[in-house]
Amino acid sequence: MAKHKTHYEDCDVLVVGGGMAGTGATFEARHWGRDMKIICVEKANIDRSGAVAQGLYAINCYMGMQWGENQPEDHVRYARNDLMGMVREDLGYDMARHVDSTVHMFDEWGLPMMKNEKTGRYLREGKWQIMIHGESYKPIVAEAAKKSADKIYNRIMITHLLMDEAQENRVGGAVGFNMRTGDYHVFRSKTVIVAAGGASHIFKPRAVGEGMGRTWYAPWSNGSAYALPIAVGAKMTQMENRIVLCRFKDGYGPVGAYFLHLKTYTQNANGENYEKKWYDQTKELVGEYIDHHPTPTCLRNHAFIQETIAGGGPIHMVTTEAFQDPHLETVGWENFLGMTVGQAVVWASQNIDPKYTNPELTTSEPYVMGSHATCSGAWVSGPEDLSPPEYFWGYNRMLTIDGLFGAGDTVGGSAHKFSSGSFTEGRLAAKAAVKYINDQKAEGIKVTDKQCEDFKVAIFKPLETYQVAQNEITGGTVSPSYISPIQGLQRLQRIMDEYVGGIATNYMTNGNMLKRGLELLAWLEEDLEKVGAEDLHQLMRAWELKHRALTSQCVTEHTMFREETRWPGYYYRGDHMKLDDDNWHCLTVSRRDPKTGKFSLEKVPVYHIVDENEKKKAS
Ligand SMILES: Cc1cc2nc3c(=O)[nH]c(=O)nc-3n(C[C@H](O)[C@H](O)[C@H](O)COP(=O)(O)OP(=O)(O)OC[C@H]3O[C@@H](n4cnc5c(N)ncnc54)[C@H](O)[C@@H]3O)c2cc1C
Numbered sequence: 191m192a193k194h195k196t197h198y199e200d201c202d203v204l205v206v207g208g209g210m211a212g213t214g215a216t217f218e219a220r221h222w223g224r225d226m227k228i229i230c231v232e233k234a235n236i237d238r239s240g241a242v243a244q245g246l247y248a249i250n251c252y253m254g255m256q257w258g259e260n261q262p263e264d265h266v267r268y269a270r271n272d273l274m275g276m277v278r279e280d281l282g283y284d285m286a287r288h289v290d291s292t293v294h295m296f297d298e299w300g301l302p303m304m305k306n307e308k309t310g311r312y313l314r315e316g317k318w319q320i321m322i323h324g325e326s327y328k329p330i331v332a333e334a335a336k337k338s339a340d341k342i343y344n345r346i347m348i349t350h351l352l353m354d355e356a357q358e359n360r361v362g363g364a365v366g367f368n369m370r371t372g373d374y375h376v377f378r379s380k381t382v383i384v385a386a387g388g389a390s391h392i393f394k395p396r397a398v399g400e401g402m403g404r405t406w407y408a409p410w411s412n413g414s415a416y417a418l419p420i421a422v423g424a425k426m427t428q429m430e431n432r433i434v435l436c437r438f439k440d441g442y443g444p445v446g447a448y449f450l451h452l453k454t455y456t457q458n459a460n461g462e463n464y465e466k467k468w469y470d471q472t473k474e475l476v477g478e479y480i481d482h483h484p485t486p487t488c489l490r491n492h493a494f495i496q497e498t499i500a501g502g503g504p505i506h507m508v509t510t511e512a513f514q515d516p517h518l519e520t521v522g523w524e525n526f527l528g529m530t531v532g533q534a535v536v537w538a539s540q541n542i543d544p545k546y547t548n549p550e551l552t553t554s555e556p557y558v559m560g561s562h563a564t565c566s567g568a569w570v571s572g573p574e575d576l577s578p579p580e581y582f583w584g585y586n587r588m589l590t591i592d593g594l595f596g597a598g599d600t601v602g603g604s605a606h607k608f609s610s611g612s613f614t615e616g617r618l619a620a621k622a623a624v625k626y627i628n629d630q631k632a633e634g635i636k637v638t639d640k641q642c643e644d645f646k647v648a649i650f651k652p653l654e655t656y657q658v659a660q661n662e663i664t665g666g667t668v669s670p671s672y673i674s675p676i677q678g679l680q681r682l683q684r685i686m687d688e689y690v691g692g693i694a695t696n697y698m699t700n701g702n703m704l705k706r707g708l709e710l711l712a713w714l715e716e717d718l719e720k721v722g723a724e725d726l727h728q729l730m731r732a733w734e735l736k737h738r739a740l741t742s743q744c745v746t747e748h749t750m751f752r753e754e755t756r757w758p759g760y761y762y763r764g765d766h767m768k769l770d771d772d773n774w775h776c777l778t779v780s781r782r783d784p785k786t787g788k789f790s791l792e793k794v795p796v797y798h799i800v801d802e803n804e805k806k807k808a809s
Contacts, residue, residue, distance in 0.1 A: 194650055195373045196642075201227040201340070202632075203623050204379035205616075206348045206364055207386035207415070208232035209240025210609045211561075211598025213335035214292070214616025215383045215623075220338035222624040228339050229377060231366065233386075233730075234410065235344040236332040240387055241408045241599075242609055245325035247447060247528040250608035252293050252320045253286060257311055262286035265318070266800045269606040272486050272563055274479055274756055274769065276428065276777060278603030279799040280572035280581055284618065285604060285611045292614045293320070301330050316450035318606070325528045331613065345369050348414065349733045350645050351382060351422050351594070356636035360592040363637060364418070365645045369730045374649065376642045380632035381593045381623040384568075385616055388559025388599035389413030391679065392738045392745070393432075394687035394694065395555045397440070404532065406435050406442035407557040412734035413741030415600040416558065416567065420744055423784045425569035425590040427602035427777055427794070429741075430748035432556035433564035434491055434697065434760050438507065439550040440540075443533025445507065447525045452512040456494075456551060458502040468493040475758050476769040487563040491553055491759030498553075499696060505551045509544035519545060555693050556761065558745060559599045561612045564760070566745075567602030569779050570595075573618075578797050585626050587619035590781075593632055595619040603777065652732040656722030672722030675731035678714065682739055685710045690746050691761035700765040704750040711743050715787075744789065748778050751791040 203219045205212045208230045216230045232239055253260045265286040266279050293312075297303050302323035304313035312320040336342055348366035355362070363379040390407035397404040420426060437445060448454045458464040465485075472480045472489055480489055494505055513519045522544060526534045542549050560567030571588045572581045587595050597619040598612035607615060626632060659671035667674060673681075686692055689707030691699035699707075718736055723729040754770035755763050776793040783790070 193372070194367070194646065196376060196646065197373055198376045198378065199229060201229045201377060201379045202381065202627055203228045203620065204364060204377050204382045205230040206382060206384045206418070207240070208236035208332065208335060208342065209385060209387050209598065210242055210331065210612040211600070211616035212236075212383070212385035213331040214613035215385055215597055215620040216335040217338045218617035219620035219624060222621050223627070226624065226627065229341050229343065229379070230335055230339045231343045231346050231348055231364070231375075231377065233345070233347045236335060236342055237329045240328070241411065242328045243408065244531070245327050245529050246322065246609055247324055247444070247525045248315050248319045248321050249293055249296070249610045250319045250446070251289050251606060251611040252312065252318065253290050254311070255290050260317065263800045265606070268318070270798070271482050271484070273431070273565060273605050274476070274486055274488065275775060276431070276756065276796055277565055277605055278572065278581065278777070279797065280577040281570070281601065281604035282606070283576055283800065284573045284586070285607055285614050288618065289610050289614045292617065293610050296330065296610070299330050299334060301327060315447055319446065319450065321447075321451070323528060327609070343375065346375055347730050347733060348386070348418065349649050351418050352376075352378065352637050352641060353422055354635045355638055355641065356634050357592070360635065361422070361594040362635045365642060365649070367649055367729065369726050372726050374646050378635075378637050380627050380635065381595060383595040383597060383616070383619050383623055384415055384418055384600045385597045386415035386418065386600065387411035388557060388561070389416065389738060389741050390557050392558065392682065392686050392742045393555045393690070393692040394683035396552065396693060404440070404442065405557075406437055406554045407559065411599070412737050413558065414737045415596070416744060417737035417740040419568050419589055419591065419594065419596070420740055420782050421784060422591055423781060424594065425779050425781045426744055427567065427569040427779050428748070429558065429566045429602070429744045429780065430752050430761075430778065431564050431566050431757065432558050432745060432760060433562055434556050435554040436491055436494055436551055437554060438533055439552040441530060441533030441536035442554065443526050443530045445551070447521065448507060448509070452509070452518050452522055454507050454509050454512050456505055456507055458497055459504055459506075460502070462502075464497040464502055464505070465490065465493040468496050471496065472758070475755065475767060479769065488757040488759035494551070494553055495696060495759060506548040507551055508548050510546060510548055513545035555687070556691065556697070558741060560601050560604065561599045561607040563605060565603050565605035567600050568596045569603070570601050576799065578799070580794060581797070586622040587615065588622060588626070593626060595623050649733070650729070652721050652723035652729055655720060656724050659722055660724070669722065672720045673717060675721060675723065675728055675735050678718055678721055678735045679731075679738070681714055682735065682742060685714065686742055690742070690749060697761045698764050699749065699761060700763055701750065701753075704746055707746050708743070708750070711739065711746060714739055715743070744780060744782065747780055747789040747791060751780070752778055
């Protein structure tokens with residue numbers, strides 16, 4: 191242990207993850223906490239980290255309230271509709287009422303925004319999206335965070351949260367290690383804001399072998415946002431609501447600009463509009479939800495998946511019409527060059543020019559996240575002025591652990607935040623964290639050296655395991671005494687894929703499969719005590735895997751609990767194939783007991799605040 195030097199840092203606000211939400215939190219913490227010590231710790235380098243690392247071509251959440259384009263209520267209705275009714279409307283409204291101010295700051299900070307030449311307004315891609323030249327989106331928001339923080343630590347992976355030993359259920363900071371130096375870092379903090387993104391690579395990806403890193407969701411997002419709070423007993427919500435994306439095949443290039451701006455459309459291999467064909471069958475499953483406008487994302491996936499199973503594939507995006515217009519052709523290519531260069535490379539390698547050939551689409555493997563057309567994540571308090579009692583316990587975006595806050599993909603129940611909404615949620619969380627400190631809620635936190643030393647031993651154990659066990663290898667990489675991170679990851683992905691509703695089963699699962707999946711995950715957990723790491727990079731992989739495995743357990747428990755198929759197209763419970771509003775028009779909330787490792791689940795009412803308030807006003 192002596193070779194891993196220990197560094198201590200004491201601070202007021204610790205931000206874990208410097209992506210969109212983390213940079214927003216760091217920026218806003220300084221605004222409210224002028225004299226406070228604010229630290230942001232990032233696994234990569236905040237200039238190019240998180241889901242926005244490559245840049246974006248659109249800001250997907252902008253109300254346009256200054257021009258009367260949309261109001262927060264409209265966005266709540268939109269997200270509620272897309273998630274088949276299951277959202278936290280207090281959180282969604284709160285984000286929506288503040289998101290425009292965030293976007294206006296991005297504009298001031300130099301993010302190139304496209305403008306509508308006729309109106310002078312931001313150029314709309316769709317009702318909620320505005321178009322940007324966003325290759326440098328991430329460095330721009332990172333600069334704001336760098337100017338706000340006392341210190342940004344790059345290349346440190348946070349592995350555990352520290353807990354206060356003086357007062358039960360209160361956070362005391364976090365620990366992690368530097369992936370370049372191998373040093374151990376202890377951050378004792380009055381508040382912690384977890385903003386560590388979502389989770390890819392927990393389900394087996396379509397691209398395996400040489401293409402394994404090619405997923406839609408950022409491959410480096412490994413579920414720390416969920417594992418860190420789950421491990422200390424924080425409540426989680428809607429973890430079954432994993433997302434499946436319809437994207438361009440193999441490169442996972444985005445389709446938003448194509449559908450909304452280029453007005454391209456999809457068809458099956460025979461040139462038919464297949465979505466219509468599945469209307470009656472979908473209505474059987476979900477009732478009137480199929481008549482909602484816009485059609486919920488999962489139901490569009492459902493038609494795609496059913497058509498493919500029925501032999502109507504491959505499904506194509508019809509680009510050949512739009513691309514005859516030179517302006518739209520340019521937009522189509524720039525869309526990739528600003529955010530997913532890989533798709534252009536895939537097309538080049540497959541001899542696809544979308545002007546002459548309609549490219550194929552695919553449905554992705556599932557991902558866990560809280561900011562897109564999905565809302566898995568932590569169960570947090572909402573804002574005081576909006577939230578019903580069950581949704582409010584003192585501080586906005588505080589988890590069920592005192593002093594522990596969340597934002598972005600970390601937070602459950604608030605879908606369709608995207609980049610701007612995640613940054614906004616970071617701001618909201620930071621404001622509340624500063625208030626928590628000013629209210630003297632963080633006095634007398636005790637974190638003993640023993641707690642820190644115990645974590646140090648646990649963190650570096652995979653290096654020790656490898657050191658000892660490598661001598662037992664007689665050939666190749668298979669050891670009788672340890673498993674490598676990649677072996678463990680592939681085992682995890684197969685369990686999730688085959689038992690929890692991945693691509694292997696066309697997203698189908700049932701109670702028996704989930705039960706078996708949980709058994710296999712429990713054995714994996716046991717074996718992960720013996721994961722070995724040959725160097726610091728593999729040590730990071732080992733901890734990423736442990737976080738993915740814990741996240742997976744939570745996803746599986748939730749999927750088992752909700753005995754209905756609420757989101758066909760995201761996953762199917764074969765033993766409960768229909769949406770069941772009588773029994774399941776509710777949110778699911780779980781808690782893992784840190785002492786026993788056992789999960790308990792409960793139903794929590796979903797309140798339709800927006801239209802309820804309007805109904806009350808009218809009566
Ligand atoms: C492919 C793709 C396309 C998208 N397109 C759009 C779009 O066009 N428009 C739009 O508005 N939004 C888009 N989004 C959504 C947007 O990117 C996310 O909503 C947003 O990035 C979420 O913010 P976040 O801070 O929660 O996560 P992220 O921005 O991903 O940040 C998480 C950060 O945490 C760090 N981290 C993870 N684990 C640890 C750890 N253990 N210790 C320390 N640091 C850690 C990561 O390195 C990362 O920097 C897209 C997302 C994806 C994946």
